[in-house]
Amino acid sequence: MMRLLLWRLLAIAALILGLIGIVLPGLPTVPFVILAAWAGGRGWPALEAWLLAHPRWGPPIRNWREHGAMPRRAKWLSSLMMAVSAALLLASPAPLPVRVGVPMLMLAVAIWIWRRPEA
Incomplete structure (x- = not known):
């Protein structure tokens, strides 16, 4: 239950x-x-x-x-949002490991997304 x-x-x-x-x-x-x-x-x-x-x-x-397919538009939008987020994070006063590590993680996610088949 x-x-x-x-x-x-x-x-x-x-x-x-x-x-x-x-x-x-x-x-x-x-x-x-x-x-x-x-x-x-x-x-x-x-x-x-x-x-x-x-x-x-x-x-x-x-x-x-x-x-496991994603539409191309979703791939573009997610990549754009991650790029904007990474740029904002790099310009922030966050600790250096965060400013470098999080964008690297987003890059890995973007690569994974673009390797998915398209709907």
């Missing part, structure tokens, strides 16, 4: 973050919706089914599940 509740809470939190991402620039939407469907599949099958059948969010979720 507790496990089911935790899966549902994760699904709801991810879905809320995804919805916030629709109106808040810089916060991705689709990864959170994919996470919500994944968590829903473990604790809330009706939510998972609803997300998979949704006309807007269903196709990206199915593309990710079936092929």
Whole structure:
């Protein structure tokens, strides 16, 4: 019972973050919706089914599940947001290991993203 509740809470939190991402620039939407469907599949099958059948969010979720695919637009937007974040971080007074390490991590993520198949 507790496990089911935790899966549902994760699904709801991810879905809320995804919805916030629709109106808040810089916060991705689709990864959170994919996470919500994944968590829903473990604790809330009706939510998972609803997300998979949704006309807007269903196709990206199915593309990710079936092929690990991302749309080219999502790749460009995520890369742009990471580049802007890295530039802001480099200009900040954060400690040097953070100013160097975090952009390196973002670069690794960007490389991984661009190696994914396209939807």
